[in-house]
Amino acid sequence: MSTDVRYIVLSDLHFGAQNSLLTELREGTTLADVQESSTVMTSLVDCLRVLVKGNSDGRRPTLIAAGDLVELSLASAALAMPVVAQLVAALTDRDPVVDREIIFLPGNHDHHVWELSREKEAIDFVKSGAPIAKSPVSWHTSSMFLDSEPVFDAPLLEETLDQISGDNDVDLRVFYPDLALMSPDGDRTVLVTHGHYMESVATLFSAMVRLFDASAPPLDDVDVIERENWAWVEFFWGTMGRTSRTGALIERLYDSMQDRRAVEAMLAGLAVNLTRRKPVVVRKAQSWAIRHVVADLVASRLTERERGQSQTVLGTGSRSGLKSYFTAMRRAFDRQWDGPLPSDVSIVVGHTHKPFTEWWEDREWPAGGMRVFNTGGWVVDRVAPQPLMGGAVILVSDELDVCSLRIYQQLEDPTAWQMKVETVKPTKAGEAFAAHVRELVKQSDEPWATFMRETKRLVVERRAVMQDILEGDLKLLRE
Numbered sequence: 001m002s003t004d005v006r007y008i009v010l011s012d013l014h015f016g017a018q019n020s021l022l023t024e025l026r027e028g029t030t031l032a033d034v035q036e037s038s039t040v041m042t043s044l045v046d047c048l049r050v051l052v053k054g055n056s057d058g059r060r061p062t063l064i065a066a067g068d069l070v071e072l073s074l075a076s077a078a079l080a081m082p083v084v085a086q087l088v089a090a091l092t093d094r095d096p097v098v099d100r101e102i103i104f105l106p107g108n109h110d111h112h113v114w115e116l117s118r119e120k121e122a123i124d125f126v127k128s129g130a131p132i133a134k135s136p137v138s139w140h141t142s143s144m145f146l147d148s149e150p151v152f153d154a155p156l157l158e159e160t161l162d163q164i165s166g167d168n169d170v171d172l173r174v175f176y177p178d179l180a181l182m183s184p185d186g187d188r189t190v191l192v193t194h195g196h197y198m199e200s201v202a203t204l205f206s207a208m209v210r211l212f213d214a215s216a217p218p219l220d221d222v223d224v225i226e227r228e229n230w231a232w233v234e235f236f237w238g239t240m241g242r243t244s245r246t247g248a249l250i251e252r253l254y255d256s257m258q259d260r261r262a263v264e265a266m267l268a269g270l271a272v273n274l275t276r277r278k279p280v281v282v283r284k285a286q287s288w289a290i291r292h293v294v295a296d297l298v299a300s301r302l303t304e305r306e307r308g309q310s311q312t313v314l315g316t317g318s319r320s321g322l323k324s325y326f327t328a329m330r331r332a333f334d335r336q337w338d339g340p341l342p343s344d345v346s347i348v349v350g351h352t353h354k355p356f357t358e359w360w361e362d363r364e365w366p367a368g369g370m371r372v373f374n375t376g377g378w379v380v381d382r383v384a385p386q387p388l389m390g391g392a393v394i395l396v397s398d399e400l401d402v403c404s405l406r407i408y409q410q411l412e413d414p415t416a417w418q419m420k421v422e423t424v425k426p427t428k429a430g431e432a433f434a435a436h437v438r439e440l441v442k443q444s445d446e447p448w449a450t451f452m453r454e455t456k457r458l459v460v461e462r463r464a465v466m467q468d469i470l471e472g473d474l475k476l477l478r479e
Contacts, residue, residue: 008393054439063091063103067350069110109237146179397430
Protein backbone atom coordinates (compact mmCIF):
# COMPACT_ATOMS: atom_id res chain seq x y z
CA MET A 1 0.00 0.00 0.00
CA SER A 2 1.85 3.08 -1.26
CA THR A 3 1.29 6.59 0.08
CA ASP A 4 3.78 8.21 -2.29
CA VAL A 5 2.69 11.16 -4.46
CA ARG A 6 3.03 10.17 -8.11
CA TYR A 7 1.21 13.06 -9.82
CA ILE A 8 0.59 16.68 -8.80
CA VAL A 9 -2.27 18.41 -10.66
CA LEU A 10 -2.52 22.20 -10.76
CA SER A 11 -4.83 24.29 -12.90
CA ASP A 12 -5.90 27.86 -13.61
CA LEU A 13 -2.58 29.47 -12.64
CA HIS A 14 -3.04 32.20 -15.29
CA PHE A 15 0.63 33.18 -15.39
CA GLY A 16 1.07 36.72 -16.67
CA ALA A 17 -2.40 37.91 -15.65
CA GLN A 18 -2.57 41.05 -13.53
CA ASN A 19 -4.83 39.27 -11.03
CA SER A 20 -2.84 36.05 -10.69
CA LEU A 21 -1.50 35.35 -7.21
CA LEU A 22 1.39 33.49 -8.82
CA THR A 23 2.50 36.47 -10.91
CA GLU A 24 4.51 39.32 -9.42
CA LEU A 25 3.59 42.77 -10.72
CA ARG A 26 6.05 45.53 -11.49
CA GLU A 27 5.86 48.15 -8.79
CA GLY A 28 3.24 50.77 -9.57
CA THR A 29 1.87 48.88 -12.60
CA THR A 30 -0.47 46.05 -13.50
CA LEU A 31 2.14 44.39 -15.73
CA ALA A 32 3.81 41.08 -14.91
CA ASP A 33 7.34 41.27 -13.54
CA VAL A 34 9.43 38.90 -15.67
CA GLN A 35 12.42 39.15 -13.32
CA GLU A 36 10.96 38.60 -9.85
CA SER A 37 8.81 35.65 -8.81
CA SER A 38 5.66 35.97 -6.74
CA THR A 39 6.24 35.07 -3.08
CA VAL A 40 3.07 33.00 -3.27
CA MET A 41 4.62 31.00 -6.10
CA THR A 42 7.92 30.40 -4.30
CA SER A 43 6.23 29.43 -1.03
CA LEU A 44 3.81 27.12 -2.90
CA VAL A 45 6.81 25.34 -4.45
CA ASP A 46 8.33 24.99 -0.97
CA CYS A 47 5.08 23.42 0.26
CA LEU A 48 5.05 20.97 -2.66
CA ARG A 49 8.65 20.07 -1.85
CA VAL A 50 7.57 19.03 1.66
CA LEU A 51 4.91 16.74 0.18
CA VAL A 52 7.34 15.17 -2.27
CA LYS A 53 10.04 14.59 0.35
CA GLY A 54 7.50 12.43 2.12
CA ASN A 55 7.81 9.88 -0.71
CA SER A 56 9.39 6.67 0.51
CA ASP A 57 11.02 5.69 -2.78
CA GLY A 58 12.73 9.01 -3.53
CA ARG A 59 11.04 9.32 -6.92
CA ARG A 60 9.83 12.72 -7.97
CA PRO A 61 6.20 13.00 -9.14
CA THR A 62 5.02 14.25 -12.51
CA LEU A 63 3.41 17.68 -12.70
CA ILE A 64 0.17 17.87 -14.66
CA ALA A 65 -0.81 21.43 -15.60
CA ALA A 66 -4.51 21.07 -16.36
CA GLY A 67 -5.27 24.19 -18.34
CA ASP A 68 -5.00 27.98 -18.16
CA LEU A 69 -1.38 27.65 -17.13
CA VAL A 70 -0.46 30.69 -19.19
CA GLU A 71 -2.68 33.72 -19.77
CA LEU A 72 -2.78 34.18 -23.54
CA SER A 73 -6.25 35.74 -23.62
CA LEU A 74 -5.81 38.85 -21.49
CA ALA A 75 -2.02 39.20 -21.28
CA SER A 76 0.81 39.30 -23.80
CA ALA A 77 2.87 36.17 -24.39
CA ALA A 78 6.00 38.27 -23.84
CA LEU A 79 4.94 38.79 -20.22
CA ALA A 80 3.19 35.48 -19.59
CA MET A 81 5.83 33.04 -20.88
CA PRO A 82 8.68 34.22 -18.62
CA VAL A 83 6.47 33.69 -15.57
CA VAL A 84 5.92 30.09 -16.67
CA ALA A 85 9.71 29.81 -16.85
CA GLN A 86 9.91 31.06 -13.25
CA LEU A 87 7.71 28.21 -12.05
CA VAL A 88 9.48 25.56 -14.11
CA ALA A 89 12.86 26.72 -12.79
CA ALA A 90 11.60 26.68 -9.18
CA LEU A 91 10.24 23.15 -9.61
CA THR A 92 13.09 21.55 -11.55
CA ASP A 93 16.36 23.34 -10.77
CA ARG A 94 18.09 23.09 -7.38
CA ASP A 95 16.45 20.54 -5.08
CA PRO A 96 13.91 19.47 -7.75
CA VAL A 97 10.29 18.93 -6.77
CA VAL A 98 8.95 17.23 -9.90
CA ASP A 99 10.21 15.09 -12.75
CA ARG A 100 11.56 16.92 -15.78
CA GLU A 101 8.74 15.63 -17.96
CA ILE A 102 5.72 17.88 -17.43
CA ILE A 103 2.29 17.08 -18.81
CA PHE A 104 0.25 20.01 -20.10
CA LEU A 105 -3.46 20.06 -20.94
CA PRO A 106 -4.36 23.45 -22.47
CA GLY A 107 -7.52 25.23 -21.33
CA ASN A 108 -9.56 27.96 -22.96
CA HIS A 109 -7.15 30.78 -21.99
CA ASP A 110 -4.13 28.96 -23.47
CA HIS A 111 -5.92 27.02 -26.21
CA HIS A 112 -3.49 28.57 -28.68
CA VAL A 113 -0.74 26.35 -27.27
CA TRP A 114 -2.73 23.34 -28.46
CA GLU A 115 -3.25 24.89 -31.90
CA LEU A 116 0.52 25.24 -32.28
CA SER A 117 1.08 21.69 -31.02
CA ARG A 118 -1.37 20.01 -33.36
CA GLU A 119 -0.27 22.06 -36.36
CA LYS A 120 3.36 21.14 -35.71
CA GLU A 121 2.37 17.48 -35.55
CA ALA A 122 0.51 17.81 -38.86
CA ILE A 123 3.58 19.42 -40.46
CA ASP A 124 5.84 16.66 -39.11
CA PHE A 125 3.45 14.06 -40.51
CA VAL A 126 3.57 15.63 -43.97
CA LYS A 127 7.38 15.90 -43.81
CA SER A 128 7.63 12.21 -42.90
CA GLY A 129 6.35 11.25 -46.34
CA ALA A 130 3.63 9.05 -44.88
CA PRO A 131 0.56 8.61 -47.10
CA ILE A 132 -2.02 11.30 -46.41
CA ALA A 133 -4.64 8.53 -46.32
CA LYS A 134 -2.99 7.29 -43.11
CA SER A 135 -3.22 10.62 -41.32
CA PRO A 136 -5.50 10.79 -38.26
CA VAL A 137 -9.19 11.29 -38.89
CA SER A 138 -9.01 14.37 -36.67
CA TRP A 139 -6.04 16.50 -35.67
CA HIS A 140 -8.20 18.34 -33.15
CA THR A 141 -7.76 16.03 -30.17
CA SER A 142 -4.97 13.82 -28.91
CA SER A 143 -5.25 10.32 -27.52
CA MET A 144 -6.05 10.24 -23.81
CA PHE A 145 -3.38 7.70 -22.87
CA LEU A 146 0.25 8.17 -21.84
CA ASP A 147 1.61 5.36 -24.02
CA SER A 148 -0.16 6.58 -27.15
CA GLU A 149 1.15 7.98 -30.43
CA PRO A 150 1.65 10.56 -31.76
CA VAL A 151 3.39 12.49 -29.00
CA PHE A 152 2.46 16.18 -29.03
CA ASP A 153 4.93 18.72 -27.72
CA ALA A 154 4.63 22.45 -26.99
CA PRO A 155 7.01 24.27 -29.34
CA LEU A 156 6.19 27.79 -28.16
CA LEU A 157 6.59 27.00 -24.46
CA GLU A 158 9.67 24.84 -24.97
CA GLU A 159 11.47 27.42 -27.09
CA THR A 160 10.63 30.11 -24.54
CA LEU A 161 12.04 28.02 -21.70
CA ASP A 162 15.19 27.34 -23.71
CA GLN A 163 15.72 31.02 -24.49
CA ILE A 164 15.04 32.23 -20.94
CA SER A 165 16.77 29.58 -18.87
CA GLY A 166 18.97 27.76 -21.39
CA ASP A 167 17.55 24.53 -20.00
CA ASN A 168 17.01 21.84 -22.64
CA ASP A 169 16.15 19.06 -20.19
CA VAL A 170 12.53 19.92 -19.41
CA ASP A 171 10.18 17.95 -21.64
CA LEU A 172 6.65 19.27 -22.10
CA ARG A 173 4.16 16.72 -23.34
CA VAL A 174 0.75 17.96 -24.45
CA PHE A 175 -2.60 16.19 -24.24
CA TYR A 176 -5.87 17.78 -25.28
CA PRO A 177 -8.51 18.00 -24.07
CA ASP A 178 -8.35 14.97 -21.74
CA LEU A 179 -5.80 12.68 -20.11
CA ALA A 180 -6.36 9.19 -18.70
CA LEU A 181 -4.00 7.74 -16.09
CA MET A 182 -4.47 3.97 -15.94
CA SER A 183 -3.63 1.28 -13.40
CA PRO A 184 -1.65 -1.69 -14.78
CA ASP A 185 -4.73 -3.95 -14.66
CA GLY A 186 -6.94 -1.33 -16.37
CA ASP A 187 -9.50 -1.38 -13.55
CA ARG A 188 -8.71 2.09 -12.17
CA THR A 189 -8.39 5.40 -13.96
CA VAL A 190 -7.90 9.05 -13.12
CA LEU A 191 -9.24 11.32 -15.89
CA VAL A 192 -7.95 14.89 -16.09
CA THR A 193 -9.53 17.71 -18.10
CA HIS A 194 -9.66 21.49 -17.91
CA GLY A 195 -13.44 21.64 -18.17
CA HIS A 196 -14.14 24.76 -20.25
CA TYR A 197 -16.75 22.93 -22.29
CA MET A 198 -19.01 22.76 -19.23
CA GLU A 199 -20.16 26.32 -20.04
CA SER A 200 -22.60 26.88 -22.88
CA VAL A 201 -20.63 29.85 -24.22
CA ALA A 202 -17.81 27.43 -25.18
CA THR A 203 -20.10 25.32 -27.38
CA LEU A 204 -21.77 28.27 -29.10
CA PHE A 205 -20.88 27.06 -32.61
CA SER A 206 -22.39 23.64 -31.93
CA ALA A 207 -25.60 25.28 -30.76
CA MET A 208 -25.72 27.40 -33.92
CA VAL A 209 -25.15 24.38 -36.16
CA ARG A 210 -28.00 22.46 -34.54
CA LEU A 211 -30.38 25.37 -34.99
CA PHE A 212 -29.97 25.16 -38.75
CA ASP A 213 -29.02 21.52 -39.35
CA ALA A 214 -31.25 18.87 -37.83
CA SER A 215 -29.00 16.15 -39.26
CA ALA A 216 -25.97 17.23 -37.18
CA PRO A 217 -24.70 14.37 -34.98
CA PRO A 218 -25.33 14.41 -31.22
CA LEU A 219 -22.77 16.38 -29.23
CA ASP A 220 -21.75 13.29 -27.29
CA ASP A 221 -18.08 12.77 -28.15
CA VAL A 222 -15.12 14.93 -27.16
CA ASP A 223 -13.70 14.93 -30.67
CA VAL A 224 -16.98 16.23 -32.12
CA ILE A 225 -17.16 18.99 -29.49
CA GLU A 226 -13.64 20.20 -30.25
CA ARG A 227 -13.90 19.91 -34.03
CA GLU A 228 -17.04 22.03 -34.04
CA ASN A 229 -15.94 24.66 -31.52
CA TRP A 230 -12.15 25.00 -31.68
CA ALA A 231 -12.27 28.05 -33.94
CA TRP A 232 -14.67 29.84 -31.60
CA VAL A 233 -12.62 29.00 -28.49
CA GLU A 234 -9.44 30.10 -30.26
CA PHE A 235 -11.05 33.37 -31.35
CA PHE A 236 -13.01 34.29 -28.24
CA TRP A 237 -10.35 33.40 -25.64
CA GLY A 238 -7.25 33.95 -27.70
CA THR A 239 -7.14 35.85 -30.96
CA MET A 240 -9.61 38.57 -29.97
CA GLY A 241 -7.77 39.31 -26.72
CA ARG A 242 -4.45 39.68 -28.57
CA THR A 243 -5.77 42.06 -31.24
CA SER A 244 -4.25 45.47 -30.47
CA ARG A 245 -6.92 48.06 -29.55
CA THR A 246 -9.62 45.42 -29.74
CA GLY A 247 -7.72 43.32 -27.22
CA ALA A 248 -7.42 46.25 -24.83
CA LEU A 249 -11.17 46.87 -25.15
CA ILE A 250 -11.95 43.20 -24.53
CA GLU A 251 -9.84 43.21 -21.37
CA ARG A 252 -11.63 46.33 -20.16
CA LEU A 253 -15.04 44.79 -20.86
CA TYR A 254 -14.00 41.53 -19.19
CA ASP A 255 -12.93 43.31 -16.00
CA SER A 256 -15.94 45.61 -16.00
CA MET A 257 -18.53 42.85 -16.17
CA GLN A 258 -18.51 42.53 -12.36
CA ASP A 259 -19.47 46.18 -11.78
CA ARG A 260 -23.02 47.24 -12.59
CA ARG A 261 -21.90 50.88 -12.87
CA ALA A 262 -19.40 49.96 -15.57
CA VAL A 263 -21.98 47.91 -17.45
CA GLU A 264 -24.38 50.87 -17.37
CA ALA A 265 -21.62 53.20 -18.61
CA MET A 266 -20.83 50.83 -21.50
CA LEU A 267 -24.48 50.64 -22.49
CA ALA A 268 -24.83 54.41 -22.25
CA GLY A 269 -21.90 54.83 -24.64
CA LEU A 270 -23.36 52.20 -26.93
CA ALA A 271 -26.73 53.98 -26.91
CA VAL A 272 -25.14 57.31 -27.86
CA ASN A 273 -23.05 55.80 -30.68
CA LEU A 274 -25.92 53.82 -32.19
CA THR A 275 -28.59 56.51 -32.05
CA ARG A 276 -26.70 59.77 -32.63
CA ARG A 277 -28.06 60.22 -36.19
CA LYS A 278 -31.66 59.17 -35.46
CA PRO A 279 -34.63 61.54 -35.02
CA VAL A 280 -35.15 62.70 -31.45
CA VAL A 281 -38.16 60.45 -30.71
CA VAL A 282 -36.51 57.37 -32.22
CA ARG A 283 -33.23 58.18 -30.49
CA LYS A 284 -34.90 58.38 -27.09
CA ALA A 285 -36.83 55.12 -27.59
CA GLN A 286 -33.84 53.16 -28.84
CA SER A 287 -31.57 54.63 -26.19
CA TRP A 288 -34.03 53.57 -23.48
CA ALA A 289 -34.19 50.05 -24.93
CA ILE A 290 -30.42 49.70 -25.02
CA ARG A 291 -29.98 51.03 -21.50
CA HIS A 292 -32.72 48.90 -19.94
CA VAL A 293 -33.67 45.87 -22.05
CA VAL A 294 -30.10 45.09 -23.09
CA ALA A 295 -28.94 45.71 -19.52
CA ASP A 296 -31.32 43.02 -18.27
CA LEU A 297 -30.10 40.60 -20.94
CA VAL A 298 -26.48 41.27 -20.02
CA ALA A 299 -27.22 40.83 -16.34
CA SER A 300 -28.90 37.48 -16.97
CA ARG A 301 -25.96 36.25 -19.05
CA LEU A 302 -23.49 37.34 -16.36
CA THR A 303 -25.25 35.27 -13.74
CA GLU A 304 -24.95 32.23 -16.03
CA ARG A 305 -21.14 32.44 -16.11
CA GLU A 306 -19.77 29.98 -13.59
CA ARG A 307 -17.27 32.39 -12.08
CA GLY A 308 -20.15 34.82 -11.55
CA GLN A 309 -21.96 32.28 -9.36
CA SER A 310 -21.03 33.26 -5.80
CA GLN A 311 -23.53 31.13 -3.87
CA THR A 312 -22.65 27.67 -5.14
CA VAL A 313 -19.53 25.83 -6.29
CA LEU A 314 -21.30 24.76 -9.47
CA GLY A 315 -24.34 26.48 -10.96
CA THR A 316 -27.24 24.65 -12.56
CA GLY A 317 -26.12 25.42 -16.12
CA SER A 318 -22.52 24.38 -15.52
CA ARG A 319 -23.58 21.23 -13.70
CA SER A 320 -25.70 20.23 -16.66
CA GLY A 321 -22.89 21.13 -19.08
CA LEU A 322 -20.33 19.20 -17.08
CA LYS A 323 -22.62 16.18 -16.96
CA SER A 324 -22.86 16.27 -20.76
CA TYR A 325 -19.12 16.63 -21.08
CA PHE A 326 -18.48 13.72 -18.72
CA THR A 327 -20.71 11.63 -21.00
CA ALA A 328 -18.70 12.73 -24.03
CA MET A 329 -15.46 11.96 -22.18
CA ARG A 330 -16.66 8.49 -21.23
CA ARG A 331 -17.57 7.72 -24.83
CA ALA A 332 -14.20 8.95 -26.06
CA PHE A 333 -12.52 6.78 -23.42
CA ASP A 334 -14.57 3.76 -24.43
CA ARG A 335 -13.72 4.36 -28.10
CA GLN A 336 -9.98 4.55 -27.39
CA TRP A 337 -9.63 1.97 -24.61
CA ASP A 338 -9.17 -1.67 -25.59
CA GLY A 339 -10.98 -3.29 -22.68
CA PRO A 340 -13.95 -2.98 -20.32
CA LEU A 341 -14.67 0.30 -18.58
CA PRO A 342 -12.77 0.66 -15.26
CA SER A 343 -14.73 0.04 -12.10
CA ASP A 344 -12.93 2.79 -10.17
CA VAL A 345 -12.97 6.28 -11.73
CA SER A 346 -11.81 9.67 -10.48
CA ILE A 347 -12.03 12.86 -12.53
CA VAL A 348 -9.99 16.02 -11.98
CA VAL A 349 -11.45 19.19 -13.49
CA GLY A 350 -10.65 22.90 -13.24
CA HIS A 351 -11.94 26.06 -14.96
CA THR A 352 -14.41 27.26 -12.30
CA HIS A 353 -11.82 28.65 -9.84
CA LYS A 354 -14.00 27.16 -7.09
CA PRO A 355 -12.55 23.93 -5.66
CA PHE A 356 -14.91 21.15 -4.62
CA THR A 357 -14.99 17.40 -4.12
CA GLU A 358 -18.03 15.19 -4.59
CA TRP A 359 -19.35 11.84 -5.72
CA TRP A 360 -20.97 12.18 -9.15
CA GLU A 361 -23.69 9.72 -10.13
CA ASP A 362 -23.31 8.14 -13.57
CA ARG A 363 -24.88 4.74 -14.15
CA GLU A 364 -22.88 4.14 -17.31
CA TRP A 365 -19.71 3.57 -15.28
CA PRO A 366 -19.53 0.13 -13.62
CA ALA A 367 -19.43 1.66 -10.12
CA GLY A 368 -22.46 3.85 -10.82
CA GLY A 369 -20.45 7.04 -10.69
CA MET A 370 -17.07 8.64 -10.10
CA ARG A 371 -15.20 10.87 -7.71
CA VAL A 372 -14.87 14.47 -8.92
CA PHE A 373 -12.13 16.83 -7.73
CA ASN A 374 -11.99 20.49 -8.78
CA THR A 375 -8.63 22.28 -8.71
CA GLY A 376 -9.97 25.78 -8.10
CA GLY A 377 -7.86 28.67 -9.38
CA TRP A 378 -5.22 31.26 -8.56
CA VAL A 379 -6.66 34.60 -9.65
CA VAL A 380 -8.51 37.32 -7.76
CA ASP A 381 -10.96 38.75 -10.26
CA ARG A 382 -13.53 40.27 -7.91
CA VAL A 383 -13.29 43.28 -5.60
CA ALA A 384 -15.67 41.74 -3.09
CA PRO A 385 -14.56 38.61 -1.19
CA GLN A 386 -15.50 35.36 -2.96
CA PRO A 387 -15.52 32.72 -0.20
CA LEU A 388 -16.03 29.80 -2.59
CA MET A 389 -13.07 30.75 -4.78
CA GLY A 390 -9.67 29.38 -3.96
CA GLY A 391 -7.02 26.91 -4.97
CA ALA A 392 -6.47 23.19 -4.47
CA VAL A 393 -3.50 20.96 -5.17
CA ILE A 394 -4.75 17.59 -6.42
CA LEU A 395 -2.48 14.72 -5.44
CA VAL A 396 -2.52 11.27 -7.05
CA SER A 397 -0.78 8.28 -5.50
CA ASP A 398 1.06 5.36 -7.10
CA GLU A 399 -2.15 3.37 -6.84
CA LEU A 400 -4.23 6.18 -8.40
CA ASP A 401 -5.91 7.22 -5.18
CA VAL A 402 -6.73 10.92 -5.22
CA CYS A 403 -6.95 13.57 -2.54
CA SER A 404 -7.42 17.32 -2.69
CA LEU A 405 -5.30 19.70 -0.61
CA ARG A 406 -7.51 22.78 -0.33
CA ILE A 407 -4.63 25.15 0.24
CA TYR A 408 -6.28 28.59 0.23
CA GLN A 409 -9.71 30.19 -0.04
CA GLN A 410 -10.67 33.81 -0.77
CA LEU A 411 -12.53 34.37 2.49
CA GLU A 412 -13.45 37.81 3.79
CA ASP A 413 -11.05 37.04 6.65
CA PRO A 414 -8.28 34.89 5.12
CA THR A 415 -6.87 34.10 8.59
CA ALA A 416 -10.00 32.02 9.22
CA TRP A 417 -8.98 29.51 6.56
CA GLN A 418 -7.68 26.11 7.60
CA MET A 419 -5.99 23.94 4.99
CA LYS A 420 -8.00 20.79 4.28
CA VAL A 421 -7.21 17.40 2.79
CA GLU A 422 -10.35 15.94 1.23
CA THR A 423 -11.25 12.62 -0.35
CA VAL A 424 -14.38 11.09 -1.88
CA LYS A 425 -15.43 7.54 -1.04
CA PRO A 426 -11.78 6.53 -0.52
CA THR A 427 -10.52 2.98 -0.65
CA LYS A 428 -8.48 1.74 2.31
CA ALA A 429 -5.35 2.74 0.43
CA GLY A 430 -6.96 6.10 -0.36
CA GLU A 431 -7.62 6.73 3.32
CA ALA A 432 -3.98 5.94 4.12
CA PHE A 433 -2.82 8.27 1.33
CA ALA A 434 -4.94 11.17 2.62
CA ALA A 435 -3.79 10.53 6.20
CA HIS A 436 -0.17 10.63 5.03
CA VAL A 437 -0.72 14.00 3.32
CA ARG A 438 -2.46 15.40 6.42
CA GLU A 439 0.58 14.49 8.50
CA LEU A 440 2.79 16.54 6.19
CA VAL A 441 0.58 19.64 6.12
CA LYS A 442 1.34 21.61 9.28
CA GLN A 443 -0.24 25.01 8.76
CA SER A 444 1.49 26.71 11.69
CA ASP A 445 4.96 25.51 10.61
CA GLU A 446 7.18 26.54 7.71
CA PRO A 447 6.80 26.70 4.76
CA TRP A 448 3.03 26.46 5.17
CA ALA A 449 2.87 29.51 7.46
CA THR A 450 4.73 31.65 4.94
CA PHE A 451 2.42 30.49 2.16
CA MET A 452 -0.66 31.42 4.23
CA ARG A 453 0.75 34.81 5.18
CA GLU A 454 1.78 35.73 1.64
CA THR A 455 -1.47 34.48 0.11
CA LYS A 456 -3.52 36.51 2.57
CA ARG A 457 -1.46 39.63 1.81
CA LEU A 458 -1.60 39.21 -1.95
CA VAL A 459 -5.35 38.48 -2.08
CA VAL A 460 -5.95 41.83 -0.36
CA GLU A 461 -3.52 43.58 -2.72
CA ARG A 462 -5.10 42.06 -5.82
CA ARG A 463 -8.55 43.19 -4.68
CA ALA A 464 -7.20 46.73 -4.34
CA VAL A 465 -5.60 46.50 -7.81
CA MET A 466 -8.90 45.29 -9.25
CA GLN A 467 -10.73 48.20 -7.60
CA ASP A 468 -8.27 50.68 -9.14
CA ILE A 469 -8.67 49.03 -12.55
CA LEU A 470 -12.45 49.18 -12.32
CA GLU A 471 -12.47 52.84 -11.29
CA GLY A 472 -10.09 53.68 -14.15
CA ASP A 473 -12.17 51.73 -16.65
CA LEU A 474 -15.34 53.36 -15.35
CA LYS A 475 -13.84 56.82 -15.87
CA LEU A 476 -12.81 55.96 -19.44
CA LEU A 477 -16.19 54.42 -20.23
CA ARG A 478 -18.05 57.47 -18.92
CA GLU A 479 -15.85 59.79 -20.96
